[in-house]
Amino acid sequence: MSSETEIAVEDPTAPAEDSPPVTSTRVVEIAVYLVLVALALLLAFDNWRTGMGWASDGPQAGYFPFYLSVILAGASLYGLGTMFFNPSEGREAFVTRDQLRRVMQVFVPTFLFCLFTQWLGLYVASFVLIAGFMWMVGRIALWKSLLTSFVFSMIMFVTFEIAFDVIMPKGPIEALFGY
């Protein structure tokens, strides 16, 4: 890792003092249980179709996954039940607005990075991600951000593509240089 560029900054991601909660743990937990129940039903159906019986020589392909789906659905329903019978549980904030904003500050760039990787290749995408994140989220000087991300992407490129022949997704820009 290019730890040679040591940069000291004020932490720009300091949390606001009293940020209103976006949602409570309770709501998220209930939502997760519902999603899990739906997933379990879907998988149970698929495994029922595959064959979930116990043949003469042991279980069929769908046997274990089917009963696992049933167990998953059961445990999730139990979870829903506990939520229902304990209205006081999980009232605390799942995430405050301020926290959510900061989580999104990493999540959105990461998502865009994945998208860019598909189109532009991994190295260009990583250059854009690192430079953009350092500059916009970290408020680090633009030249430092660009330099760090360029050095990092180049080190990765040389290590993987040239030294170790590990093939990463590449896009039009690498193609220009014949890779």
Add this chain to the structure above:
Amino acid sequence: MEAFTLLAHGFVVLLTWKTLALMMVGLVLGIFVGVLPGLGGPNGVAILLPLTFTMDPTSAIVMLSCIYWGALFGGAITSILFNIPGEAWSVATTFDGYPMAQQGRAAEALTAAFTSSFIGSLFAVLLITFLAPGIASFALQFGPPEFFSVYLLTFCSFVGLGREAKHKTIISMALGLLLAGVGMDTVSGQLRMTFGFSDLLRGINFLVAVIGLFGISEILLTMEERLALRGHSARISLRVLWNVWKDMPRYWITLLRSSAIGAWLGITPGGAIAASFMGYNLAKRFSKDPESFGKGRIEGVFAPETAAHASGTAALLPMLALGIPGSGTAAILLGGLMVWGLNPGPLLFVEHKDFVWGLIASMYLGNIVGLVLVLTTVPVFAAVLRVPFAAIAPMIVVSCAIGAYAIQNAMFDIWLMLLFGVVGYVFKKIGIPLAPFTLALVLGSRAEDAFRLAMIGAGGDLRVFWSNSLVGSITTLAFILLFWPVISKAVGRVSELLQPAKRTG
């Protein structure tokens, strides 16, 4: 005695300047590929394998096995510093290693990891030295029922102890087992749960899931909590080293138990991955203070690392003696042996004495040199934590993506990683534990295959799991572990009842 003569012979083969130089080169390369995300042990060794095609077999295996040691040492580094396990057996190291790094005890955790790796490997090498000729027959006793009982033992050592609500542990494990089943069912040759997506054919790779669950979700959480990995200047010094080493003898039971578990599971073909989990769980289970595990307890680093390395080392034995690799990396080494015209199998020990004992001697030497090498470089790795979070976070994201992609060269896996990142974030926040999920994903399909093969072999008769003393004792042990809380309570109750009886009587 014969072992000593042969080993001495091995050292003679080994102690030439050329071999020693190759050893150093191998170790440095190994640590390097171990630290690089997405390379890790098996991939790293596979990539460097062609380097050795033109060497003589002994030099080649010395270099490759040193790459292997280096990669084993290196794997601990990313687990502790970034919560990204490079190999399946590094997963358990993250449980306590990463919290330690967060508390500014990175150097301590790294020292602990390296030292316990060394102890684990040493234990296994000693075992190999003295048991090599006879051990093949032990591994041969493992058929499908025995394999299943070992997996069952691993699962059972996990259930029943945990701070989380039981239904959440069950959800986590069931989900992991289900996802492990996606793709082709090897026993019937049928596809299941793929819903016609060709990307799901190959199944859900556990490393991709783990990189998302641990690596990406940790970035999200860190950002939310603003823990910003910074400021902890990891001033490694002889003092940290000394302190860790001074404390070590206190954990001798943990170290010994993990070494034994590791060596045993490593020799059991295919069992190497289970070792680190089992080492960790047993340390937790028999600890006086199980609650402190997962919060940065040094014992939680000792236990899995010792077991992982004992098993990683012991895994070479079935590879040499039987031609069955005990781990992914051992499988690649196996490929290497064949390229050099050596056929692993029972005759290798008879026909290629120089080679085999040269290799075993190189395990001793490589381990010692490796330990010195990694310990002296701890400050370099720990310094990474001083880089501001805004720079290190995107770099970790990129590293995760490289790692996820490199495993199967699939863009789909990068998206899967992102999905698991979100799942990991949500699960951690609502208290669904991730460890049972990971374990299930790693061992789920092996356990199922072993169970079904055992059933086909026995015509569907469940008594096959108690059909001989080996499988019977492992299965029984598994159930004892499963019901340990109940049993220990019952034992306590009985002794309580007995005591007043004695007094009155």
Add this chain to the structure above:
Amino acid sequence: MKSFVVAGTAVAAMTLANAPALAWEPTKPVEIVVAAGAGGASDQMARMIQAAIQKHNLMKQPMVVSLKGGASGAEALMYMKSSDSDPNKVLIAYSLIYMLPLSAKIPFNWRELTPVSVIAMDQFVLWDNTTLPYKNVKEFVDAAKASAQPFKMGGTGSKREDHVLTVFMEKKTGAKFAYLPYKSGGEAATQLVGNHTASNVNNPSENLEVWRAGQVRALCVFDKERISYKTKVTDTQSWNDVPTCKEEGLDVQYLMLRAMFLPGKVTPEQTAFYVDLFKKVSETPEYKDYMEKQALKPIFLTGKDMVKFLEEDDKLNSSLMEEAGFVAK
């Protein structure tokens, strides 16, 4: 690191006459895609090819072995299918290209890829454990028929070549076998040695070492004629000493191709490069040595001959799968 490899192979390169200049050459590392796990027969062969190419400097770019054994090899097939017009990937194929689409309904057809060459034919041998008292096929089959519990037969994968052979053995003899599908031939070999199965139908290469160690017995080979290699492999036997199954009264034959394929939509120049490359590989001592050691049948087919062979082989395999009842509805 790369310069190190080049330096090491330079000597070997000089001893070989340089190839005439070709119209096309790979400009990137070439991936040799293996549709099986590490250490299996395909992987071993890929590593042999990799080593032969490197030792004799047959190609400027390095060759990397890429293991895609997921979903019993379906992963490799789908990977090749999605790599249209990429001339830097070669698949080392075997009979799964016919069987997998039938048994698991994988949307794959080998005609979508570009055939390069057939480089070998692999044999199947019926093996049992030496500690069992059955010295020949007849004794073995009689014991299997008489047994109350069906004999356990090990093999690689489900509804594939090993499984098909087992079904045909059942049909011809009337004996019943419990077929245990393992993940690799190596595993099937060890399980046989450990007496967890009574027999298996491994390829010679998969059981070679345990045979040499005297732990398994070669009962018969599933071919019309005996294997031609006469050098002693074990203390007493050469491959040629193993009788054919037909000689022993078990009329079942099966040979499996080992062939190289490029993805679809590559240019004729690109195909020509690889045809030439594998032709050269098949002339190296490494290849010849490998063929003899692993008891493979040498063969080199390309162009029209190869397509004709593939079509016939496909028909044969499909009818076997149909008869065995392994075609998914």
